[in-house]
Amino acid sequence: MKQLITVFLGGLVLCLSLLAPAQAEVRKDTLALRDNHPKTYVVVKGDTLWDISAMFLQSPWKWPRLWGYNQQIENPHLIYPGDVLTLKWINGEPRLVLNDGIIRLSPKAKVTPLRDAIPAIPLKDIMSFLTENIVMDSDQLTAAPYIVGSTNNRIVAGAGDRVYARGELVEQHSRQNIYRPAREYIDPITQEHLGYELFKIGDAVVGAKNDDITTLDLRKTREEVSALDRVYPSQKESIQSIFYPSSPAEAIDGRILSVLRGVRQAGQYDVVAINQGAREGLEPGHVLTIFRTGERLKDPLTKEVIRLPAEKSGQMMIFKAYEKVSYALILKATNVIAIGDEIRNPG
Structure with a gap:
């Protein structure tokens, strides 16, 4: 009988020890409220x-x-x-x-657009990047048709002008966009080529096609169109405006490649590009934590150069993911965020 009780108690202790981590995990995963939250x-x-x-x-x-x-x-x-x-x-x-x-019944109907x-998230801060920025790999950029000139041998052209592109259209659509390569993305850690960023400078309608020369009539332009600008079809997919935040399933260890407004430092609601994409499992809605890269300084005693630990500096949400590069909106910034800062999973 004593042995039976001993075995029972031992099993009970084992069960409780197995349950404890699970219960601790549940408590750990509860929603933490701010101390000064409103009711x-x-x-x-x-x-x-x-x-x-x-x-x-x-x-x-x-x-x-x-x-x-x-x-x-x-x-x-x-x-x-x-x-x-x-x-x-x-x-x-x-x-x-x-x-x-409290649900109040009323015969009146409330119509809200x-x-x-x-x-x-503030869509106004990312709308232009959803529609006017794309990332191509080197093969795509090489294969895309390019502008060779315009009527009357003009160097540049604008809305209402006619231009000519050489190369096979990626898709035979009547409407095409004109893009200009802005920068090449290189992984700062592996030195791998990640792609080219292009921004839209105008849209055009296909007028005619003769062999590998396509005639394009410019409809709208943001900048003057010139030689070597690229021709690419209008995006088919609908613009995503609803995002459900979540943590990536895979471990993310990335870096900020650029701040898309042309500066080196960023703050809340700025858009950045990072060196991780669909290849690493990233999707629109994934939330990542930003860590400010630790500064280098000289040890006053040993005189050796050391790097300080990285400090958490903000959070971002992915809103557009390409194969090797993603665009993200900084939703929270507690410190200055700069090119080269580290990107990791939240929590």
């Missing part, structure tokens, strides 16, 4: 889901868990200015509900 909030024009979540959560990118699992906010992207959000506890976790959970819904 209610009235949505105003210009808010984003990130902004609102940042008032309540220490990790704003976890906003789907804050309001994605209750019936009243079935689609968190359909929250409008004037809506009243109240923080409640449901099944042991904080949740945001509309109007304190979808365009007035609160977006996940």
Whole structure:
């Protein structure tokens, strides 16, 4: 009997020891609220889901868990200015509900345009990069048709002018875009060629095609079109405007390649390019943490040059992922963010 009790107690201790890490993990994964979070909030024009979540959560990118699992906010992207959000506890976790959970029936119908819904992130800061910037690898760039000249032997051309491109069109569409190579991306660690960034300078309509020469009539231009600008078809895919934040499944260890406004340092709502892409498993909506690269200094005692540890400096969200390069929007900056800073998984 004593041996049986001993075996039972030993098994109980073993079960509890196995359960403890799981329970600890559950506690670790609970949503952490900010100390000064409000109990209610009235949505105003210009808010984003990130902004609102940042008032309540220490990790704003976890906003789907804050309001994605209750019936009243079935689609968190359909929250409008004037809506009243109240923080409640449901099944042991904080949740945001509309109007304190009170549903008022009325014979009147409220019609609100979808365009007035609160977006996940400030789309105005990335819209041009969604439509006007692309990344090509060297083979794509080499194969893309290029401008050879315009009518009357003019060096440059603008809207309303006719230009000529040489090469086989990637797709036989009547509408084509004109792009200009801006920079080449090289991995700062491996020195691998990652691609070329191109920005759109205009759009054109195909007028005629003779052998490998295509006649293009320029419709709209942002800059003057000149020789060696590239011709590429309009993008087929629809513009993604809804983003569901999540952590990448794979371990990410990347670097910031560039700040797309032409400077070396970035802050909140700036767009950056990083040296990781779909090849590493990145997708639109993935959230990453930015670490400021540690400074180099000389040890006052040994005189050797050492590098200080990297410090967390912000968070970003991927909004466009190519094979080896991704564009991301900086959503939080607690320090200066610069080219070469490290990118890792959140948490």
